[in-house]
Amino acid sequence: MAKERVSKIFKQGILNENPVLVQILGICSALAVTNLMMNSLIMGLALTFVTGISSFTISVIRQFTPKHVRMIIQVLIIAAYVIIVDIFLKAYMPEMSKALGPYVGLIITNCIIMGRAEAYAQVNPPIPSLWDGIAAGLGYTFVLLAIAFVRELMGFGTIFGMPVLGEWWTPWTIMVMPPAAFFLLAILIWVLNSKREGEVTK
Amino acid sequence: MLEISPFVIFIASIFTNNMILSNFLGMCSFIAVSKEIPTSFGLGQAVTVVLAITSVINYLLYEYVLIPLGLEYLRFIVFIVSIAATVQLLEMILERYLPNLYYALGIFLPLITVNCAILGVSLFMIIREYTLIQSIAFSIGSGLGWTLAIVALAGIRKKLENAPIPKGLQGPGITLIITGLMAMAFIGFSGIVQIQ
Numbered sequence: 516m517a518k519e520r521v522s523k524i525f526k527q528g529i530l531n532e533n534p535v536l537v538q539i540l541g542i543c544s545a546l547a548v549t550n551l552m553m554n555s556l557i558m559g560l561a562l563t564f565v566t567g568i569s570s571f572t573i574s575v576i577r578q579f580t581p582k583h584v585r586m587i588i589q590v591l592i593i594a595a596y597v598i599i600v601d602i603f604l605k606a607y608m609p610e611m612s613k614a615l616g617p618y619v620g621l622i623i624t625n626c627i628i629m630g631r632a633e634a635y636a637q638v639n640p641p642i643p644s645l646w647d648g649i650a651a652g653l654g655y656t657f658v659l660l661a662i663a664f665v666r667e668l669m670g671f672g673t674i675f676g677m678p679v680l681g682e683w684w685t686p687w688t689i690m691v692m693p694p695a696a697f698f699l700l701a702i703l704i705w706v707l708n709s710k711r712e713g714e715v716t717k
Numbered sequence: 718m719l720e721i722s723p724f725v726i727f728i729a730s731i732f733t734n735n736m737i738l739s740n741f742l743g744m745c746s747f748i749a750v751s752k753e754i755p756t757s758f759g760l761g762q763a764v765t766v767v768l769a770i771t772s773v774i775n776y777l778l779y780e781y782v783l784i785p786l787g788l789e790y791l792r793f794i795v796f797i798v799s800i801a802a803t804v805q806l807l808e809m810i811l812e813r814y815l816p817n818l819y820y821a822l823g824i825f826l827p828l829i830t831v832n833c834a835i836l837g838v839s840l841f842m843i844i845r846e847y848t849l850i851q852s853i854a855f856s857i858g859s860g861l862g863w864t865l866a867i868v869a870l871a872g873i874r875k876k877l878e879n880a881p882i883p884k885g886l887q888g889p890g891i892t893l894i895i896t897g898l899m900a901m902a903f904i905g906f907s908g909i910v911q912i913q
Contacts, residue, residue, distance in 0.1 A: 539748060539889045543833045546741040587801065594794040602790055617840035620793050624833040626745050692904065693739050697897030701890045708885035 521646050528650025534627045535658040535700075536707050541627040544618045545659055546696040552675050555663035557611050559656025561604070561619065563649055565596045566628045570636040570648030572596075577637055589632050590623065597622045627651055662699045666690045723854035726847070730858030732906040736834045737866045738899055740841075743834030747867055748892050757871040759821055760829075761864025765857065767807065767829050768838055771800050772856035775839040776849055796839045804830045834863055870895060 534540045544562075548554045569592050573580075580588050601619050604612040612619065622628070631651050636644040667673055670690030672680035689695050736742045743764070751757050775796050783789055808826050811819040819826075829835060838859050842852040873895050882891050 540745065542748075543741050543744045543837075546744070587798075590797055590801070591794065594797055598790055598793055601793070616844055617837055620796075620840045621742070621833050621837055623793055623797055624831050624836050626831065629831065689901075692900075693741065694897040694900040694904070696741070697893045697900060701886065701893035701897065704890045704893070705883070705885045708890065712885065 520643070524643065524646045525650045525653070528647060528652075529654040529657060533654040533658065533707075534630065534651050535655055536704050538630065539704075540630050541625040541655060542700065544621055544625060545655065545662070546693070546700060547618055548615060549659055549663040549696055549699075550666050550670065550691050551614075552660060552663040552667050554611070554614055555659040556656070557604070557608070558615060558618065559652070559659050561600045562622055562625065562627070562655055563652025565593060565600060565622055566631055566652040566655075567645050567648035569593045569596050569628060570631050571641050571645040573632045574636040574639060574641040574644035585637070589629060593628050593632075594623050627655055658700075658703065661703065662696065665699055666695060670695075721851065723850045726851050727854040727858040728909065730855050731862040731865065732903065733909060735862040735866055735903055736837065736859045737863060738896070738903045740837065742837040743832050743863055746828060746832055747863075747870070747896075748889055751867050751870040751874060751892070754868060754871045754875065757867045758864065761860070761867050763826055763829055764832060764834060764863055765860025767800070767804060768835055768856040768860040769853065770807070771796075771803050771835055772838055772842060772852050773849070774799050774803060776842065776847075776852045779843060780849075792840075792843065796836060800835050800839075801830045834859065866896075866899065869899060873899075 528534070532538065535542060535545050541562075544558060548558045569589075572592050573589055576588075597620065600622070601612070604615070604619060628648075631644075631648050635647045639647070664674065667675075668680065669687045671686055672678060672684040687695075730736070734740065737744065737747055746760065750760050778795055778799060779789075779792060783792060783795060804826060808819070811826070838856050842855055847855060870892070874892065877891065877895075886894070
C-alpha cells in the first residue's frame with residue numbers, strides 16, 4: 516500500500532474530518548471522561564483500538580453480509596471488541612475501569628465507530644479500513660486530550676496527576692464540573708471553524 | 718445502595734443527575750434534533766417509554782439469566798440486542814394500535830436504539846446496584862430529565878434564530894454553549910438531593 520495514501524487517511528481522520536470537532540460525533544464520552552488526562556488517554560486508546568479493529572473486521576466480511584442485517588452485525592462486532600477492552604481494563608487497570616464506569620460500555624453506541632463502518636469500511640478493503648479506523652480514533656483521542664489538558668490543569672493544577680502549578684494556584688472547581696466540558700468543546704469547535712473559514716477565503 | 722428511596726432517585730435523576738447535563742448521555746440526538754419544540758418533545762416521550770421498558774427487561778435479564786450463568790461480561794451484547802429488539806417491537810405495536818403517535822414519532826423511533834442514554838441507564842443501574850423498583854424510578858426519571866433538557870434547549874434555540882452569532886460558533890458550537898449554561902443552572906438544584 517502506498518505511503519502517501521496512509522498519510523492522507525491519517526490527515527483526514529485527525530485534522531480535516533476530525534470526528535469530534537467537524538462531524539460532531541461521539542461527544543457523549545468525549546465530554547464525560549475529560550476531567551483527567553489519564554482517563555482521556557485510556558478512553559482514547561480504547562476507542563482507537565475498537566474503531567480500528569472493528570473497521571477491519573467489518574471490511575473483511577463486507578462481501579458476505581446481507582445488506583439489510585448489516586447494522587445489527589456491525590453492532591455485534593463492535594460489542595464483542597468492547598467486551599474485550601472491558602475485560603482487559605478490569606484485569607489490568609481496575610482503578611481505571613472504575614473511574615470510566617459505564618463509559619467503556621458506551622463505546623458501543625459511540626457514533627464514530629458506526630460512522631466509519633458505514634462510510635468507509637463498508638466499501639473499502641480491510642487494510643485501509645484498519646488505518647481509517649485508527650486515524651478516526653486518534654483524532655478523537657487528540658480532542659479528548661486537548662480538553663482534558665485544560666480541565667485538569669485549571670481544575671486540579673496537575674497534568675497526568677503530577678502537580679505543575681504549585682501551591683499558589685486556586686483550583687477552578689467549575690473546570691471539573693460538567694459545564695466546563697461543554698464550553699471548552701464549543702471553544703475548540705469555534706477555533707477550528709474560524710481557522711477553516713480563513714483557509715477557504717484565502 | 719439499598720437504602721435510597723426510589724422517589725429520591727426519581728427526583729435526582731431528573732434534576733441533579735440529569736442524563737444530558739451531568740452525565741453527557743444522548744448528546745448526538747440532543748444536538749441534532751433540538752431545533753423544534755414539538756419534535757423534541759416527541760423524541761423525549763419516545764426515549765422515556767423505551768427507557769422504562771428496556772431498563773426492566775435488562776434488569777431481569779441481568780439478574781436472572783446472566784448472573785446465575787456467570788456470564789456478566791456478556792452484558793453489553795445482551796443489553797444492546799434487547800434494546801434493539803424492544804425498539805423494533807414498540808415500533809410494530811405503535812404502528813398497529815396507535816398509528817397517530819407512530820407517524821408523529823417517525824424516524825426518531827429507530828434512532829433511539831443508538832441513543833447512548835438508553836444503554837447508559839442500563840449500565841448505570843448495574844454499576845450502582847439498584848433494585849428493580851429503584852431501577853424503574855431511575856429510568857423514568859432519567860427519561861423525563863432528558864425530555865426536560867431537550868425541550869428547554871429547543872425553546873432557547875428557537876429564540877436564537879435571529880441572534881447575531883459569530884460565524885464559527887453557529888450550529889453545534891452555540892448549542893454546546895447553551896447546554897453548558899443550562900448545566901450550570903442545573904447545578905443550582907444540587908442542594909435538593911444527591912445520588913453519587
